[in-house]
Amino acid sequence: MASGLFTFRGKSSARADIMLGLGVAAALILAWEAVARAGFIQPQFLPAPSRVLGALWSMTTTQGLLWHAFVSTMRVWVAFLLAAAMAIPIGIMMSSYRVVGASLEPTIDFIRYLPVPALIPLSIIWFGVGEETKIFLLWLGTFFQLVLLVADDMRRVPHEYVEIAFTLGAKPRQVLTDVALRAMGPTLVDNLRITLGWCWTYLVLAEIVAADSGLGFVIWSARRYVKTPEVMAGVVVIGLIGLVTDQLLRAWHRRMFKYL
Amino acid sequence: MDPAYIGFENVTKSFGTVPVVSSTNLSITRYSFVVFLGPSGCGKTTLMRMVGGLDSPSSGTIRLDGEIVSAPDRRRGMVFQSYSSFPWLTVEGNINFGMRYRNDLSVEERAARVTHYLRLIGMDDFRTSYPNRISGGMRQRVAIARTLAAGSDVLLMDEPFGALDALTRERLQVELRQIQREERKTIIFVTHDVEEAVFLADRIILFSARPARILRDIDVAAVLGPERPLEAREGEAFFRLRNEVLHMIRNETGGQR
Structure with missing residues (x-):
């Protein structure tokens, strides 16, 4: 039944895959619990998963953990949607018209290589420590990456599709909307999903440096009092949000691109 | 019937400094099935693409029904081998x-x-x-x-059956020939497969290696007639013509090998 799991490049059922993945995760957690309880390592370095779970509960009931999670999620999505709304049209134009591509590529390539942390001081000078700084930093970390990915997706649309459409009477605008956008759809959505993940990386950074709310802030404040279970609980929440978002986007991808 | 439905007048094409098509004059009648035959990469595809308005000649003009071709439109449809x-x-x-x-x-x-x-x-x-x-x-x-x-009105086909298995290809050739006659279309079909060319064509234009130059203009319809059932490829006339074309290619390109 599950023999495909052990064959080189073998096939297996989705159910077997899920069971295996969950099983390994559960085994890891159990091993962690056992090691933590054995007492070789001090609990402030490695608290047991059960204690992290306890912290998760108390933080939810007394510290408004859900609210912090909501604030962080909103920041990520606002910055991400802003970046995507700008990157998709600009990236498409970069690959559609040489004048746009040639004029923007050097600048974008330069900014893309600037590490976001290096720009935090500048961002604070410009925007203070309010929401703008956080949104700006997240946008900075994703827009310049995404715009080049989108340009690449557009460039990879087979030229045959474009030429077929022209010989069927489509105008350039229609080729863009009816052919190029449709052809690049699957890779575009994949790239959006990956970029959204990067957004979370920069979020924690931004919230550690300049925030009084959000999961990064929660983690950083817990660290100050060496409340390791709370630090870990914050990390777990970020992981869970990431996992759920990713699975939802994948499910959406499968629904949208059924023809693949 | 209009004798020059599609007309090439002194058409040349170079990509940068590389000449791809030497000065070409050719006229194609309406409702005919014309095959451009020649070695791979010889420039025959470029010539066909120019009829579609997908490439433009470096010099000379291409006319469709008297009108100079400058951009693609739905009167000339492309069929590619992949991403079709x-x-x-x-x-x-x-x-x-x-x-x-x-x-x-x-x-x-x-x-x-x-x-x-x-x-x-x-x-x-x-x-x-x-x-x-x-x-x-x-x-x-x-x-x-x-x-x-x-x-x-015109189908421009760039080795459309090149990636298919032999049996499927034969069947599609028969169907395409039927469709062309029933729907009354003009077809320019690019291939380097001699048998395919002879089976499909009313007329084969044989091209040299790059830069493309017309070597021969072969009237296939005069030999095989308009009807091409599957059995046509088993007849003697088909074989003789196929061998003749193969010899032409060998003689014309022999010096280059």
């Missing part, structure tokens, strides 16, 4: 694709045309299938139907 149908549309959606840009057809007329061309290519049962779920031969049929449904 849109994977995100069903068979029906692909056939309907070009008609979306015509406002002279009502919704009912479009639906009727889709059905007509689905039947013509024998794919009524695959109406709602996606291209990834059908065979390579079926995908090429869909591409042909889509071009016809859009209302093209």
Whole structure:
């Protein structure tokens, strides 16, 4: 039944895959619990998963953990949607018209290589420590990456599709909307999903440096009092949000691109 | 009948400093099936693409029905070897694709045309299938139907059967020849397969290696006639002509090997 799991490049059922993945995760957690309880390592370095779970509960009931999670999620999505709304049209134009591509590529390539942390001081000078700084930093970390990915997706649309459409009477605008956008759809959505993940990386950074709310802030404040279970609980929440978002986007991808 | 439906007048093409097509003069009559035959990469495809308005000549002009060709439009439809149908549309959606840009057809007329061309290519049962779920031969049929449904008068076909297995290819050749006669279309078909050229063509234009130059203009219809059932490829006339063309190619390109 599950023999495909052990064959080189073998096939297996989705159910077997899920069971295996969950099983390994559960085994890891159990091993962690056992090691933590054995007492070789001090609990402030490695608290047991059960204690992290306890912290998760108390933080939810007394510290408004859900609210912090909501604030962080909103920041990520606002910055991400802003970046995507700008990157998709600009990236498409970069690959559609040489004048746009040639004029923007050097600048974008330069900014893309600037590490976001290096720009935090500048961002604070410009925007203070309010929401703008956080949104700006997240946008900075994703827009310049995404715009080049989108340009690449557009460039990879087979030229045959474009030429077929022209010989069927489509105008350039229609080729863009009816052919190029449709052809690049699957890779575009994949790239959006990956970029959204990067957004979370920069979020924690931004919230550690300049925030009084959000999961990064929660983690950083817990660290100050060496409340390791709370630090870990914050990390777990970020992981869970990431996992759920990713699975939802994948499910959406499968629904949208059924023809693949 | 208009003798020069498609006309090449002193057409040349170079990419940068590389000449691809030497000065070419050629006229093609309406409703004829013309095959451009020549070695791979010789420039015959470029010549055909210029009829489609997808490339423009470096010098000279190409006329369609007296009018100078400058940009692609739906009168000349392309059928490629790969990426020939849109994977995100069903068979029906692909056939309907070009008609979306015509406002002279009502919704009912479009639906009727889709059905007509689905039947013509024998794919009524695959109406709602996606291209990834059908065979390579079926995908090429869909591409042909889509071009016809859009209302093209000229089909420009760039080695469309090159990636198919031998049996499927034979069947599609017979079907294409039938469709061309029933629907009264002009076809320019590019290939480097001599047998395919002889079976399909009313007329073969044999090209040299790059830069493309017309070596021979072979009147196949005079020898094989207009009807090309599958059995035509077993007849003596077919064999003789095929061998003749093969010899021409060997003699003309012999010095270059």
